Amino acid sequence: MPLRDLTPAVRPDPPPADVARFLREADRRVARFQEEVVIPGFVPSDPAGAFRVLRALADSEQIRGRRFCEWGSGFGVVTCLAAMLEFDACGIEVEWQLVDEARRLAEDFGLSAEFVCGSFVPPGAEGRVHAAGQYAWLTTEADDAYRELGLDPDDLDVVFAYPWPDEEGVTEELFERYGGVGAVLVTFRGGGEFRVRRKTARRR
């Protein structure tokens, strides 16, 4: 199987004070933003839960490196948390207003997280995405974010995504096809549930 489940040793203890402070402020900003702007495809995941999973991965030998990317980074909260855990963190988001908010959040907390406005769907994969089905919010109509980042999808060591239920399959397929061998995909599945998988072999 190209993707194998991993079970990182997630600790239940609360986040450090600086992370807790960041989470409170991020929550406040997201709530305020959502009162003012409607972006139907943007639904925040569970940043505190994502922090625990990423902390477990960061403390383990389950990752091959520290280059992190959030596919569909929304407000950028998880990417910022990855930066706090000393990942080399970037986020790709198609909605410019969210990219602006994410950049502001990172800047206000002095975090070196990079946000790019564009699509995480690699160039050439658009047909594959459309062939796999129709999606509520996943779009392929955007600039190639990887070129702006100066990265290829297989450079990424850890990818985080919160796909809508109808996008889960295609998100996995993109990771299986374009991710690097040994790279890890973390997905949030709602209800506090995260799934962590490693790509173990190239797909034929």
Ligand SMILES: C[S@@+](CC[C@H](N)C(=O)[O-])C[C@H]1O[C@@H](n2cnc3c(N)ncnc32)[C@H](O)[C@@H]1O
């Ligand atoms: C369910 S939200 C998750 C937001 C964020 N990852 C989080 O955990 O809070 C999915 C995000 O993906 C974005 N999105 C959808 N298709 C995209 C694409 N092809 N490239 C980049 N972002 C995309 C949406 O605009 C939305 O902000």
